Amino acid sequence: MNGYFAMATGLAERVDQIFVTFDHWAVTNTPEPLRWLVSILLIVVPILAVFPGLFALTTVLERKGLGRIQNRYGPNRVGPYGLLQPIADAVKSLTKEDVVPRTADGVVHYLAPLVIVSTAFLAYAVLPVGRNMIAVHLDAGLLFFFAIGSATELAVFMAGWSSRNKYSLLGAMRAIAQMISYEVPLILSSIAVIMIAGTLSPEKIVLEQAQYTGIFPHWYVFTPWGFAGFLLFMTAAAAETNRSPFDLPEGESEIIAGYFVEYSGFKFALFFLAEYLEIFAVSGLGITLFLGGWSAPLSFLAVIPSWIWFFAKLLVMIGVFIWVRGTMPRLRMDQLMNFAWKFMLPMALIDMVCAGVWRFLPGGALWVVLRWLICAAIIVVPYVALARGLEQGRKIEQRVYRYAEEG
Amino acid sequence: MTVSFVLLALLTLSAAVAAMSMPRLIHCALALAVAFTGLGGIFLNLGAEFVGLAQLLVYVGAVAILIVFAILLTRGSEVSMRPGARSAISGTVIALAVFAVLAHAVLTSGVSRMATTAVTPSNRVQEIGVTLLQQYVLPLEVIALLLTAALIGAVILAWREKSPAAQEGAETR
Amino acid sequence: MNPLSACLIVAAFLFCVGLAGALSRSSAILVLAGIELMLGAANLNFIAFWRYGALAAVSPFHSLTGIVFVLFSIGVAAAEAAVGLALILAIYRYTKSCNVTQITELKG
Numbered sequence: 001m002n003g004y005f006a007m008a009t010g011l012a013e014r015v016d017q018i019f020v021t022f023d024h025w026a027v028t029n030t031p032e033p034l035r036w037l038v039s040i041l042l043i044v045v046p047i048l049a050v051f052p053g054l055f056a057l058t059t060v061l062e063r064k065g066l067g068r069i070q071n072r073y074g075p076n077r078v079g080p081y082g083l084l085q086p087i088a089d090a091v092k093s094l095t096k097e098d099v100v101p102r103t104a105d106g107v108v109h110y111l112a113p114l115v116i117v118s119t120a121f122l123a124y125a126v127l128p129v130g131r132n133m134i135a136v137h138l139d140a141g142l143l144f145f146f147a148i149g150s151a152t153e154l155a156v157f158m159a160g161w162s163s164r165n166k167y168s169l170l171g172a173m174r175a176i177a178q179m180i181s182y183e184v185p186l187i188l189s190s191i192a193v194i195m196i197a198g199t200l201s202p203e204k205i206v207l208e209q210a211q212y213t214g215i216f217p218h219w220y221v222f223t224p225w226g227f228a229g230f231l232l233f234m235t236a237a238a239a240e241t242n243r244s245p246f247d248l249p250e251g252e253s254e255i256i257a258g259y260f261v262e263y264s265g266f267k268f269a270l271f272f273l274a275e276y277l278e279i280f281a282v283s284g285l286g287i288t289l290f291l292g293g294w295s296a297p298l299s300f301l302a303v304i305p306s307w308i309w310f311f312a313k314l315l316v317m318i319g320v321f322i323w324v325r326g327t328m329p330r331l332r333m334d335q336l337m338n339f340a341w342k343f344m345l346p347m348a349l350i351d352m353v354c355a356g357v358w359r360f361l362p363g364g365a366l367w368v369v370l371r372w373l374i375c376a377a378i379i380v381v382p383y384v385a386l387a388r389g390l391e392q393g394r395k396i397e398q399r400v401y402r403y404a405e406e407g
Numbered sequence: 408m409t410v411s412f413v414l415l416a417l418l419t420l421s422a423a424v425a426a427m428s429m430p431r432l433i434h435c436a437l438a439l440a441v442a443f444t445g446l447g448g449i450f451l452n453l454g455a456e457f458v459g460l461a462q463l464l465v466y467v468g469a470v471a472i473l474i475v476f477a478i479l480l481t482r483g484s485e486v487s488m489r490p491g492a493r494s495a496i497s498g499t500v501i502a503l504a505v506f507a508v509l510a511h512a513v514l515t516s517g518v519s520r521m522a523t524t525a526v527t528p529s530n531r532v533q534e535i536g537v538t539l540l541q542q543y544v545l546p547l548e549v550i551a552l553l554l555t556a557a558l559i560g561a562v563i564l565a566w567r568e569k570s571p572a573a574q575e576g577a578e579t580r
Numbered sequence: 581m582n583p584l585s586a587c588l589i590v591a592a593f594l595f596c597v598g599l600a601g602a603l604s605r606s607s608a609i610l611v612l613a614g615i616e617l618m619l620g621a622a623n624l625n626f627i628a629f630w631r632y633g634a635l636a637a638v639s640p641f642h643s644l645t646g647i648v649f650v651l652f653s654i655g656v657a658a659a660e661a662a663v664g665l666a667l668i669l670a671i672y673r674y675t676k677s678c679n680v681t682q683i684t685e686l687k688g
Contacts, residue, residue, distance in 0.1 A: 108437065140532050143460040147447075150468025154440055157475055161433060173479075176472060183468075200532045412583075416590045423594055423617055427601030432609065439613050446594075446620045450650075453587070453631045458650050462623070465654050470616060470661045477609050477665040481672040498604030502596040509592035519585035527631060528643050538644045539651070550655045557659035564666035567673070 012303040019046075019307070020132045043135045047124045054314075055276045056086035062322045069326035089269075096265035101164055104262065108162035113263065113270035116155035120277035122148045127284045128203050130294045130307030141202045142194065145285060146187055149240070152278065153179050156249075156259050159271070163262035171258025174333065175249035179240055181340040186236035186282075188348035189229040192355035193220055193289045202285075206293030215299045219292040224375040225354040228383075230290040232348050234317075237282040239340070241275065244325035248333060283317040284310070343386060354378040412452050419445030432478045440471035454527030457535055587628030595621035608671070608678040612664045619657045623650045 014021075023042050030038045060075065060083060067074030075082035100109060126141035128134040138144050153176050160172020197205045211218045220226030239246035242258075250258040260271040287293060291313055294306035301309075331339070354375050361371045419442050426438035443466035450459030513519065539547050598617030601610055630646025672678045675685075 108434075138456065140457045140460050143457065143464065143532075147460045147463035147468065150464055151444075153472055154437070154467060154475075157472070158437065161479075176476075180469075180472065198533070412586070416586075420590065420593055420597065423597040426617070427597055427605065427610070427614060432607060435610055435613065439617070442594075442617065443620065446624065449587075449590070449624060450627050453627050455627050455630065455647060455650075458623075458627065458647055458654075461651060461654055462620075465658050466616075466620075469658060473661055473665050474609060474613060477668055480669055481609070481678045494606070495604040498600045498602075501603060502600035505599060506592055506596040509595070510589055513585050513588045513592060518588065519582060521582070521584065521632075530644060530647050535644060535647055535651075538648055543648055543652075546652060550652055554655060554659050557663050561662040561666035564663070565669045 009303065012305070016131055016305040016307075018305075019130070047121065047135065051121075051124060051277055051280055052273065054280060054311075055273055056090075058276055058280075058318055059089065060085050061318070062325075065319070065322040066326045069323070093266055093269040098265040098267060099262075101262050103164040105162040105164070108158050109262075112155050112159035112162060113267045113274070115158065116152060116274040117270050117277070119148050119151045119155065120274040120281065123278070123281040124284075126202055127281065128206050128288060128293055129284070129310045130305070133294075133307060134203055137203065138201065140200045142190065142200045142205075142285075145202075145281075146183075149278075149282075150183065152274075159263070160259035163259075165262050168259050168261045171249045171261065175242060175259055178242070178246065178249060178336060178340075181337060182236045182239035182246075182344070185232055185340065185344035185348040186240055188345070189232040189236065189351060190285075190289055192225050192229045192351050195352065195355050196220065196225075196359055202288045202293070206288055206295065209292040210295035212299040217292050217295055217297060217299070219290065219295075219297075221290040221292075223358060224372065224379050225351050225358055226290055228347065228351050228354070228379045230286065232344060232351060233286050233290065234283075234320075236344060237279075237286060238321065238324070239336070241278045241282055243279060243321055245328035245330050246336060247330060248336060279318070279321060280314060283314055283321070287313045287317065338390075342390060346386060347383065350378065350382045409452075412449065415445055415448045415452055419449060433475065436471060436474045436478055439474065440467050443467050443471060455530060457530065457532050582632070584628055584632035587632070588625060591621045591624040591628065594618075594624065606679050606681050608668045608680050608683075609665070611680060612661065612668070615664075616657060616661060619653060619660075623653050626650045626653070 023039075026042060027035055027039050063085070064074030064082065075085040078084045078088045100106065123145055125135040126138055126144050134141075136144075156175045156179070157172050160168045160170075160175070163169075193205060194200060197208045199205060199208075209217060209219050216222075221230045238244075242249050260268060263271060287310065294310040296302040296304060296306075296309055357378060358371060358375050361367060361374065363371070422438050422442035422445055426435050426442055429435050429438060444463065447459045447462040447466070450462055595618050598614040598621065600614075601617065602614030605611060605614070626646045626649050630644075630650075633646075668678050671683060675683060677683070
């Protein structure tokens with residue numbers, strides 16, 4: 001019996017490390033002068049294959065999910081259950097005419113989609129998708145992620161400005177203002193994790209969480225500060241990637257489609273791809289920081305390979321994003337800014353204080369409960385006070401239409 | 408000196424030249440962002456991981472965006488933005504003279520014959536953090552104060568005052 | 581020429597490009613950009629001396645001085661850019677121009 005168990009865990013470990021083993025085998029079995037090329041290709045090609053594949057799957061899931069939420073069938077004509085729809089979409093966008101406005105700034109207009117897609121791909125370099133499965137071992141990996149993410153803003157500006165279109169410039173300005181505002185709570189809420197884990201390396205943050213008390217893991221989301229931080233992080237992430245309900249930069253009823261209104265054909269597809277890649281990347285970072293990365297939710301489930309856990313969590317996050325998109329109305333610009341600066345920023349700072357208190361309270365038997373209560377109070381009391389304060393003086397009454405007459 | 412260093416240096420320097428010489432202001436700002444990226448790349452190439460990434464985060468993510476916003480908010484002054492012929496020539500001559508002096512100083516001083524350490528000195532993030540919070544904690548607090556003051560000062564400076572003329576304009580519109 | 585002096589030459593050239601821009605361009609924003617480039621060149625010098633200098637081998641106590649100095653320098657440069665651009669905006673609102681040759685109100 002014991003022998004079987006050992007064999008089973010050994011097999012599980014083999015399956016878990018199958019890609020790492022293959023990588024090692026392939027690199028050692030190529031002649032010396034080509035080794036650097038093979039090792040680079042083995043990192044780049046999987047990223048370039050897996051995440052766009054996930055993008056194709058997500059477009060179908062999203063359209064079907066939104067369709068179900070809105071009481072209709074999604075795409076169901078191409079292939080079984082409409083699963084081949086992305087291929088049809090790809091063929092369509094590749095064969096469409098590429099229209100560039102006559103007054104557009106040619107070089108910048110051409111470069112913008114390339115910059116946005118390449119920065120979106122670069123972010124995956126520091127995302128651990130499984131045990132020992134990370135492209136670049138950086139000591140300051142989180143800083144790399146945020147530094148690369150901030151380059152997106154410039155690409156958005158390039159797209160919006162070079163099109164010489166009022167709507168695209170307005171969309172770009174909205175997008176940049178929103179991304180800069182929400183980058184602050186995004187980074188601050190991950191600082192709480194950095195303080196507790198004591199490292200900027202995503203791998204080590206996951207390893208810190210991949211320990212178990214009994215069968216329960218040490219995920220940061222199961223602590224008061226981690227829970228608040230996770231909610232703040234994912235809200236800021238939705239705003240950072242221009243996802244609904246923060247999709248003002250693309251508000252099609254107000255400014256047509258925002259900064260990429262003058263892009264057509266394949267360049268438009270690149271923007272679309274980049275947007276989804278950013279959503280995956282930032283969700284992956286949220287998983288890495290708060291949801292234990294590739295670690296299993298219960299200790300005995302660790303027989304399932306780590307990379308399956310990572311992608312399962314990622315799919316759940318994508319599902320939540322689709323659900324939110326289908327059910328939440330879009331915010332107004334002033335609401336968006338007020339929310340970022342008056343609510344998210346103070347809450348993120350309080351979350352950091354809470355993480356510090358959590359770190360330095362003693363861990364005795366009695367203190368486990370007391371620590372929980374103190375930290376929960378640090379989060380909940382300001383939350384209630386802040387929400388009350390922001391709501392005060394705001395009466396909900398019937399909307400007055402100034403320009404549109406009610407029919 | 409490696410191939411990657413030479414490439415990064417060429418990228419940085421050509422982007423910097425473009426940023427200082429292109430006629431359109433927005434192009435200058437974009438070239439400046441490329442120059443800052445290249446500089447961050449050089450830092451990474453020299454093994455200074457944390458500083459290189461901080462350079463990217465601050466300069467490409469914040470300063471370049473600030474400059475772009477400033478350019479867009481001061482439109483209308485764009486027409487006269489040709490590099491003035493006389494000041495361009497004199498400025499370039501002065502800069503070249505300074506470069507000649509600096510290059511001469513670098514090449515003749517003991518620096519170019521100095522034995523250089525082959526290994527990158529350790530600069531793990533944790534060590535930097537400990538150094539900042541123990542040895543340099545006072546400068547750290549001072550710079551935190553400086554940044555806060557600069558933030559408040561910038562907001563107050565850029566605050567649009569409700570002048571009577573502007574209010575009149577708003578009413579007539 | 582060793583790697584250290586190569587870095588120093590690159591930094592010197594970058595400094596002079598920034599200097600030429602700050603001296604010759606008439607847009608106040610570009611003058612500020614030139615100053616930022618010069619600061620970047622100075623940072624490159626710090627990093628080059630940190631990487632190749634002999635100090636790291638001599639005393640581990642000072643081995644991070646270059647890094648820390650550059651971090652402070654980046655912080656100060658960010659503050660400088662924010663205040664400088666806010667000043668330019670305020671001047672623009674007042675004179676409708678950010679051309680440094682036209683802002684001559686304080687000229688005696």
